[in-house]
Amino acid sequence: MAKIKLNGKEVxxxxxxxxxxxxLEKNAFVPHYCWHPGLQPAGNxxxxxxxxxxxxxxxxxxxxxxxxxxxxxxxxxxxDAGRKAVLEYLLINHPLDCPxxxxxxxxxxxxYTYTYRKGLSRFEEDKNIRPxxxxxxxxxxxxxxxxxxxxxxRFCEEVAGTAELCVVNRGDRSVVDVFPGIPIxxxxxxxxxxxxxxxxxxxxxxxxxxRVWFTSKQETVCASCSRGCNAEATVHENEIKRLVPxxxxxxxxxxxxxxxxxxxxxxxSPRRLLKGxxxxxxxxxxxxxxxxxxxxxxxxxxxxxxxxxxxxxxLKAVKVGFLTLTRGxxxxxxxxxxxEADKTPNRAxxxxxxxxxxxxxxxxxAADAVLKGEADALLILNGIPDVPPAPELVDAARKAAFVAVxxxxxxxxxxxxxxxxxAAAWAEKDGTFxxxxxxxxxxxxxxxxxxxxxxxxxxxxxxxxxLGERKGAVSPEGVFRExxxxxxxxxxxxxxxxxxxxxx
Numbered sequence: 001m002a003k004i005k006l007n008g009k010e011v012x013x014x015x016x017x018x019x020x021x022x023x024l025e026k027n028a029f030v031p032h033y034c035w036h037p038g039l040q041p042a043g044n045x046x047x048x049x050x051x052x053x054x055x056x057x058x059x060x061x062x063x064x065x066x067x068x069x070x071x072x073x074x075x076x077x078x079x080d081a082g083r084k085a086v087l088e089y090l091l092i093n094h095p096l097d098c099p100x101x102x103x104x105x106x107x108x109x110x111x112y113t114y115t116y117r118k119g120l121s122r123f124e125e126d127k128n129i130r131p132x133x134x135x136x137x138x139x140x141x142x143x144x145x146x147x148x149x150x151x152x153x154r155f156c157e158e159v160a161g162t163a164e165l166c167v168v169n170r171g172d173r174s175v176v177d178v179f180p181g182i183p184i185x186x187x188x189x190x191x192x193x194x195x196x197x198x199x200x201x202x203x204x205x206x207x208x209x210x211r212v213w214f215t216s217k218q219e220t221v222c223a224s225c226s227r228g229c230n231a232e233a234t235v236h237e238n239e240i241k242r243l244v245p246x247x248x249x250x251x252x253x254x255x256x257x258x259x260x261x262x263x264x265x266x267x268x269s270p271r272r273l274l275k276g277x278x279x280x281x282x283x284x285x286x287x288x289x290x291x292x293x294x295x296x297x298x299x300x301x302x303x304x305x306x307x308x309x310x311x312x313x314x315l316k317a318v319k320v321g322f323l324t325l326t327r328g329x330x331x332x333x334x335x336x337x338x339x340e341a342d343k344t345p346n347r348a349x350x351x352x353x354x355x356x357x358x359x360x361x362x363x364x365x366a367a368d369a370v371l372k373g374e375a376d377a378l379l380i381l382n383g384i385p386d387v388p389p390a391p392e393l394v395d396a397a398r399k400a401a402f403v404a405v406x407x408x409x410x411x412x413x414x415x416x417x418x419x420x421x422x423a424a425a426w427a428e429k430d431g432t433f434x435x436x437x438x439x440x441x442x443x444x445x446x447x448x449x450x451x452x453x454x455x456x457x458x459x460x461x462x463x464x465x466x467l468g469e470r471k472g473a474v475s476p477e478g479v480f481r482e483x484x485x486x487x488x489x490x491x492x493x494x495x496x497x498x499x500x501x502x503x504x
Contacts, residue, residue, distance in 0.1 A: 284466025
């Protein structure tokens with residue numbers, strides 16, 4: 001540890017950290033472009049200039065070491081003049097693209113220019129024109145906007161380990177590009193768009209779809225694998241336009257995979273299950289006349305699975321099976337980021353509640369119970385997007401005397417089921433997931449579901465009321481307190497909480 005003076009105030013800091021990191025942690029904001037907390041410092045944008053007592057000139061704080069007794073000043077006429085000069089150079093070849101740039105409204109170059117410049121330029125010569133082109137299937141570059149901070153280059157080298165990007169040419173003609181014939185197409189490629197501090201790298205899937213100042217944002221968790229990356233949904237006119245990562249050192253660092261962030265189309269898909277049949281109360285009434293087998297989904301929330309367990313017990317279900325989805329193998333990247341092979345968000349809680357063996361057995365025990373005559377009614381809760389029920393499960397449903405199904409997208413069983421309940425997608429409800437490490441994390445409603453769709457937690461409670469097992473329905477938070485009486489949503493917080501042992 002070392003003691004330094006930061007803007008006249010003595011603070012104790014970690015002597016191994018660079019000065020910029022310390023300034024940001026101590027709420028002494030210093031503008032910067034090339035520095036990122038998840039990457040090694042490069043010191044090439046020169047924007048993070050500060051005045052230090054150990055040097056006669058302004059120093060680049062992202063590379064400057066800390067020494068005992070150092071005095072640091074982050075604001076003042078000399079520091080402002082240095083930053084203004086840096087910005088003047090950065091803006092020499094930068095086009096006035098703000099009205100058509102997808103980064104407008106969340107661009108560091110815009111913000112710092114507003115702070116340190118007055119909109120005037122002394123540059124009268126012709127600007128250098130650099131290429132605008134596709135760098136890969138999801139990424140396009142506007143070379144004229146690039147300030148060569150190299151965040152994207154370092155990400156591909158340090159975090160993804162694929163190194164597709166490089167800086168080509170010299171001087172004011174330098175620009176980021178891919179190696180010939182090698183597009184940027186790694187599983188984490190779209191993170192370079194997030195970390196680009198200007199509008200040079202653009203996500204082609206989000207391009208021209210919404211202006212950020214017209215959108216709303218909601219903290220949530222990605223539901224596309226059991227890693228549970230912390231994410232933020234960008235919403236416009238009740239449609240999710242994109243998912244971007246939220247930092248969480250214990251889960252996803254600062255990143256998320258392309259598959260997770262692009263797996264949002266089903267929420268507003270024309271294949272949504274909208275036409276229902278019957279009601280949840282009919283399930284409760286059927287429980288008095290039939291022997292049930294139940295198929296649950298590891299896509300359901302903690303609250304929904306807790307209620308499924310209560311419903312299965314109330315129905316005296318012969319078997320409880322599970323719909324899961326595993327694809328490929330677990331991927332671990334050089335930077336430590338992981339993509340799980342389990343493509344559902346809540347398998348860990350299903351295993352804690354029902355047992356790992358029951359979840360691993362899948363849907364077959366429930367289907368076999370119907371086919372063997374042990375059960376004559378089948379309740380299926382799917383919700384895994386773009387994964388229709390297996391033909392054998394459909395056959396079993398056809399042989400049952402009573403069938404109830406809940407799903408997000410249309411499926412074959414819904415065409416003949418006695419009760420069909422359109423379900424809400426993960427982005428259309430509140431609740432929690434438990435990730436592969438046993439961490440409970442909150443999801444929050446980002447968009448309203450279709451008018452006929454409801455969270456499964458609501459209709460399951462209706463069925464329990466019909467069975468006489470509950471007096472009435474409570475909110476997802478109320479169900480969560482039943483499952484974890486020692487916790488509440490406040491303790492789960494924005495970053496989640498690790499849970500040990502079995503649920504109560």
